[in-house]
Amino acid sequence: MAVATLFFCFLALLLAGYVVLDGYDLGTGILHLRLAKNDAERQEVLATIGPLWDGNEVFLIAAGGTLFFAFPALYAASFSGFYLPLMIVLWLLMIRGVSVEVRSHVPAPQWRDFFDVAFSLSSLLLAFVLGVALGNVVRGVPVGADRVFLLPLWTNLLTGPQPGILDWYTMLVGATAVVAIAEHGALWVALRAAGPVRERAREVIRPLWRAALVLTVAMSAASFAVQPRLVQAMAAGPWRLAFPVAGALASLAVPVLVRRGRAGLAFAAWSLFLSLLLATAAFGLYPWVLPSSLDPALSLTIDEVKAADASLRIGATWWPVGVGLAIVYTGYVHWRFAAPSSSPAP
Amino acid sequence: MVDVLLLHRLHFGFTITFHYLFPQLTMGLAILIAALEVASYLRRDDRLHRAARFWAKVFAVNFVLGVVTGIPMEFQFGTNWAEFSRIAGGVVGQTLALESVFAFFLESTFLGLYLYGGERIGRRGTVIAALLVFAGSWISGFFIVATNAFMQHPVGYRVGPGGVLVMTSLREVLSNPWLRWQYPHVMSGAVLTGAFAVAGVGAFYLLGGRHLEQARIFVRTGVVAGALASVLQIFPTGDSQGRMLAEHQPVALAALEGLFESGPGAPLAIVGQPDMLARRLDNPLLIPYALSFLTYRRWMAEVKGLDAFPPDEWPTNVPLVYYAYHVMVGLGTFFIAIMLVAVWLLARGRLERSKPMLWTLMLAVPFPYIANTAGWFAAEGGRQPWVVYGLLRTGDAASRQVSGGNALFTLLGFMGMYALLSLVFLFLVGRDIAHGPEPEQASGVDGR
Numbered sequence: 001m002a003v004a005t006l007f008f009c010f011l012a013l014l015l016a017g018y019v020v021l022d023g024y025d026l027g028t029g030i031l032h033l034r035l036a037k038n039d040a041e042r043q044e045v046l047a048t049i050g051p052l053w054d055g056n057e058v059f060l061i062a063a064g065g066t067l068f069f070a071f072p073a074l075y076a077a078s079f080s081g082f083y084l085p086l087m088i089v090l091w092l093l094m095i096r097g098v099s100v101e102v103r104s105h106v107p108a109p110q111w112r113d114f115f116d117v118a119f120s121l122s123s124l125l126l127a128f129v130l131g132v133a134l135g136n137v138v139r140g141v142p143v144g145a146d147r148v149f150l151l152p153l154w155t156n157l158l159t160g161p162q163p164g165i166l167d168w169y170t171m172l173v174g175a176t177a178v179v180a181i182a183e184h185g186a187l188w189v190a191l192r193a194a195g196p197v198r199e200r201a202r203e204v205i206r207p208l209w210r211a212a213l214v215l216t217v218a219m220s221a222a223s224f225a226v227q228p229r230l231v232q233a234m235a236a237g238p239w240r241l242a243f244p245v246a247g248a249l250a251s252l253a254v255p256v257l258v259r260r261g262r263a264g265l266a267f268a269a270w271s272l273f274l275s276l277l278l279a280t281a282a283f284g285l286y287p288w289v290l291p292s293s294l295d296p297a298l299s300l301t302i303d304e305v306k307a308a309d310a311s312l313r314i315g316a317t318w319w320p321v322g323v324g325l326a327i328v329y330t331g332y333v334h335w336r337f338a339a340p341s342s343s344p345a346p
Numbered sequence: 347m348v349d350v351l352l353l354h355r356l357h358f359g360f361t362i363t364f365h366y367l368f369p370q371l372t373m374g375l376a377i378l379i380a381a382l383e384v385a386s387y388l389r390r391d392d393r394l395h396r397a398a399r400f401w402a403k404v405f406a407v408n409f410v411l412g413v414v415t416g417i418p419m420e421f422q423f424g425t426n427w428a429e430f431s432r433i434a435g436g437v438v439g440q441t442l443a444l445e446s447v448f449a450f451f452l453e454s455t456f457l458g459l460y461l462y463g464g465e466r467i468g469r470r471g472t473v474i475a476a477l478l479v480f481a482g483s484w485i486s487g488f489f490i491v492a493t494n495a496f497m498q499h500p501v502g503y504r505v506g507p508g509g510v511l512v513m514t515s516l517r518e519v520l521s522n523p524w525l526r527w528q529y530p531h532v533m534s535g536a537v538l539t540g541a542f543a544v545a546g547v548g549a550f551y552l553l554g555g556r557h558l559e560q561a562r563i564f565v566r567t568g569v570v571a572g573a574l575a576s577v578l579q580i581f582p583t584g585d586s587q588g589r590m591l592a593e594h595q596p597v598a599l600a601a602l603e604g605l606f607e608s609g610p611g612a613p614l615a616i617v618g619q620p621d622m623l624a625r626r627l628d629n630p631l632l633i634p635y636a637l638s639f640l641t642y643r644r645w646m647a648e649v650k651g652l653d654a655f656p657p658d659e660w661p662t663n664v665p666l667v668y669y670a671y672h673v674m675v676g677l678g679t680f681f682i683a684i685m686l687v688a689v690w691l692l693a694r695g696r697l698e699r700s701k702p703m704l705w706t707l708m709l710a711v712p713f714p715y716i717a718n719t720a721g722w723f724a725a726e727g728g729r730q731p732w733v734v735y736g737l738l739r740t741g742d743a744a745s746r747q748v749s750g751g752n753a754l755f756t757l758l759g760f761m762g763m764y765a766l767l768s769l770v771f772l773f774l775v776g777r778d779i780a781h782g783p784e785p786e787q788a789s790g791v792d793g794r
Contacts, residue, residue: 051458054413058450064420065443072435072510079424079431080745086425087756091763094414098770101410105774148428150747307436308512315440318516322447329455336459336466 003313004306007070008289010319012282014066016275018059020184021330023274024267025049025056027185029096029123030178032116035189035200039109042116046100048192051337053100055330057093062326069315073147074289074305081141081149082133085165089129096122124178131177135170138281139163139226140291143298159226161293169226176215180274183208187254187267192338205258205266213251216277220244223281229291230284240283247276353753354426354744359726360757361418363719364764368412370718373483373533374540375405378567380480387473397563398476400783401544406461407774411767413454418760420446426753430733430743437503437513438493441520445489453482484533491532495525497734498725499594511737527590528725531583534575535721538681539714541572545688546711547779549704560783565707566692573689576681584678585640591728592641595735597655598728601664602671603637604630605651612637612649617672620665625652662730662740670723677717684710 028049036042068075079086095118103115136151142162143149154164157171186208189201224230234240250272257266285291289305292298306312379398386394420442423431431439459467460475467475496502502518503511513519545568551561591599600606604615606625614636618627638647652660661667684706691697697704733740 051462054410055451055454055458057413057417058446058454061417061420061450062443062446065439065446068420068423068431068435069437069439069443072439073432075424075435075439076428076432076745079421080426080428080748083425083745083748083752084756086421087759090418090421091759093417094763094767097410097414098767102407102770102774105407106777148745148747307439308506308510311436311440311513314513314516315443318444319447322444322451326447326451329451333455333458336463 003309003316004070004302006316007066007306007312007319008282008286008302010323011063011066011070012279014059014063014323015282016278017327018056018063019274019278020271021056021059022053023127023181023184023271024188025053025185026123026127027181027183028189029100029119029185030127030182031185031189031201031204032120032123034204035186035193035197037196039112041197042112043104044193044195044197045189046104048189049100052333054097055333057097058326062323066319070307070312071289071302071305072307074300077143077148077300077305078137078141078290081143081151082136082165083150084153085129085133085151089126089133092122092126092129095119096126127178127181128174131174132165132170134177134278134281135173136165137290138173138223138230138285139167139169140293140299142294143290143292143300144294145298147300147304159293163293169222172215172219172222176212176219179208179215180212180277183212184267184270184274187258187263187270190258191263191267202258206255209251209254216251227285227291229288229296230281233284233286240280243276243280243283247273247280250276350748350750350753351741351744353750353757354748355740357426357753357757357760358422361415361422361760361764363722364760365412365415365419366719366722367715368408368415369483369487370536370539370715371408371543372405372412373487373536374538374543375401375408376480376483376540377537378540378544378571379405380476381571382563382567383473383476387469393559393563395472396783397560397567400560400778402461403778404543404775406457407771407778409457411771415764415767426745426748427733427743428745428748430738433509433738433743434497434511434734436506437496437500437511437519440513440516441489441493441496445486445493449482449486449489451482453479453486456482487533487536488529491529492520492522492525494725495522495528498528498729499524499590500734500737505737511734524590524594527583527586531579531587531721534578534583535714535718537571537575538579539718541568541575541685542681542707542711542714544568545572545707546709549707550779551782552698553701553704553708557782557784562698565697565704568707569685569688569692569697572681573685576678576685579678580682584675589641592649595728596650597652597659598661598667599641600650600652600654601661601667602724602728604668604672605637605649606653608649608651608654610638610646610648611635612641612647612651614640615672620668622664658731661728663727667724667727670720670727674717674720674724677713677720681710681714681717 028045032042032045036045099115099119099122103112103119106112139159141149141151152164154166155162157164157167159167159169183205186201186205190198190205193201250269253269254266257269287302288299289302290300292300379401382394382398386392386398456475456478460472460479463471463475496519499522501522502513502515504514506512544564548561548564548568551557552565588599591602604618604620604627605612606627611634613632613634615627616631616633618630621628635645638649639645641647641649652664688697688703688707691700691703729735731739731741733743
């Protein structure tokens with residue numbers, strides 16, 4: 001296997017790790033005000049993600065770094081082309097990170113209400129924007145012969161050769177992301193919290209699951225319509241069908257597992273569903289990495305954007321070690337904080 | 347009309363300057379907190395542990411600000427400096443990815459354990475977590491400085507097809523001779539910020555007659571660490587950095603020193619204002635022959651001035667780097683003086699009663715921030731007009747299709763956001779300091 005393809009898989013792995021891990025704390029944020037009815041309950045909800053969210057977010061940073069060195073031309077073209085939306089992502093990440101960390105420092109209810117609402121809103125908007133970003137990558141961007149592009153936030157809300165960041169399709173993907181991530185958060189809180197908070201989380205699992213599936217079906221149909229490349233890829237390499245089929249099975253397992261009281265397995269199944277959704281998109285486009293909305297022949301391909309093989313081979317010596325360690329740390333800290341604390345932390 | 351390049355430079359300059367206010371304290375406090383925890387564990391002295399926990403509260407707020415202002419740095423290479431990313435990404439992308447993979451995961455995981463772990467991990471676990479947070483933050487600093495060292499003095503690469511830089515040896519990149527002195531210099535600068543903060547808050551309590559037991563620990567820890575770091579800052583790390591500059595970036599050295607004319611027995615300018623039209627220093631206060639001696643260890647050595655180079659190779663803003671450098675060196679000299687006197691008083695057991703010294707320590711807290719910032723201005727401004735020295739000019743590095751209007755919009759957005767973040771930070775840390783290191787009542791699950 002070419003070393004660039006290896007890094008394509010590495011990148012997909014990090015992004016899936018990001019969606020699964022930061023996904024549950026984003027989802028917890030989206031549902032925060034719905035699940036917790038008073039300050040003690042809010043602290044309880046936040047305590048399920050308190051020591052974990054920051055490490056989860058590092059998967060995004062690591063994915064950014066991996067994209068930077070393995071596919072510098074893609075990193076350069078896409079980050080500058082998505083200039084404004086990325087800046088909005090950064091501002092949302094800031095508001096969210098600060099809100100979750102500082103809200104408990106001051107007992108005043110106004111302070112806590114403000115940062116609770118800021119945390120919840122920024123979580124929701126982030127899930128939406130990340131979905132929109134994925135939608136943009138699948139739909140394609142107006143990358144032309146000069147190999148760069150700059151997308152406006154919106155044009156006429158239609159897909160086409162000169163779309164905006166926001167169009168009906170990317171907003172559909174964004175909405176799907178919000179609901180799917182909220183479901184992920186509900187499964188997480190049901191797994192990690194106790195008492196009334198847990199009960200409320202269990203109550204929203206079912207309706208969110210239904211909404212997520214309806215949206216996912218609509219979004220998948222739209223994706224095939226908007227990006228014919230996905231259909232061609234599935235036809236050319238039917239092994240790619242394994243991702244959506246397995247994803248569908250994983251999502252169908254969730255209500256069964258919830259009913260049997262297997263909260264951990266239900267969370268794992270939904271994690272698998274989210275990862276496979278991402279894998280469907282990634283391997284549906286490969287070897288394209290960013291389709292062109294102007295002309296399919298102008299799409300950015302992995303061969304065009306990859307770093308020199310010499311650089312990549314150096315990267316391949318340390319990357320698996322570093323990410324392996326990161327997975328060990330992540331597993332350790334999740335295990336350490338698995339049981340509810342018997343007394344307040346210092 | 348302000349030109350687009352300047353806006354991109356201001357964008358990066360503003361966000362990195364604001365960002366680095368936080369990591370310098372993170373790295374400085376991380377080593378002091380780890381030292382306090384280790385000492386507390388070995389001597390079974392719970393007071394030191396409580397001192398560490400107090401600073402961990404400040405650390406935690408500071409760390410979050412460092413994280414949320416740090417993410418934009420990695421993104422901005424792509425958003426605003428796409429050509430730089432495309433050309434140099436094969437090398438600098440790798441050092442940045444190394445940072446996230448080997449440092450950030452370590453740091454965030456064990457900070458979570460250190461802050462929230464409590465009885466889950468026990469006393470020994472607390473010490474280990476503190477040490478790993480320290481390791482994570484210092485490894486992070488290493489990869490960032492390694493990235494910068496490559497930009498200052500590229501090694502371990504070749505120029506590939508289309509002019510892109512290809513990494514040929516990670517070992518060479520990570521053992522860059524530039525990095526060998528820049529890294530300890532940056533780190534001891536961070537220790538200075540941490541040490542002055544710890545000593546300054548201790549002095550504040552002693553002057554107010556509050557929290558005396560903890561205040562003594564703070565002052566002692568801060569002064570000892572500060573004395574060591576302030577000396578290391580100038581010698582050998584700063585001195586060696588200067589000689590590295592003379593060897594590899596002589597034009598930057600000339601600009602930093604305000605040396606317009608080449609010649610043997612070059613003087614060292616203590617003060618003076620660069621007059622760029624007349625190409626001389628106004629109102630100079632010079633130490634004859636000193637620059638030659640400091641640079642080459644020979645009084646009559648020839649030092650190249652700005653006149654030895656064509657003006658388009660001069661740093662783009664000579665007065666800026668000249669002043670930044672002089673502010674840094676001037677403050678560094680004061681730090682040595684303050685800390686050595688403080689250590690002497692401490693050794694004689696008189697520090698606690700010396701009001702002038704306690705006032706000095708308390709008021710000195712902001713100055714290491716200024717010195718660290720000025721040092722980076724000198725290093726980064728001195729490297730201009732290059733973004734990767736000798737290989738890629740800053741003017742060729744920005745994103746081609748991002749307009750000035752877009753860059754200005756987001757620059758203003760960052761300014762507004764950072765103004766608000768500053769208020770939150772100062773309010774929270776001020777509150778923690780006003781409250782002091784009393785035994786905490788449990789403030790809920792979040793615990794801090």
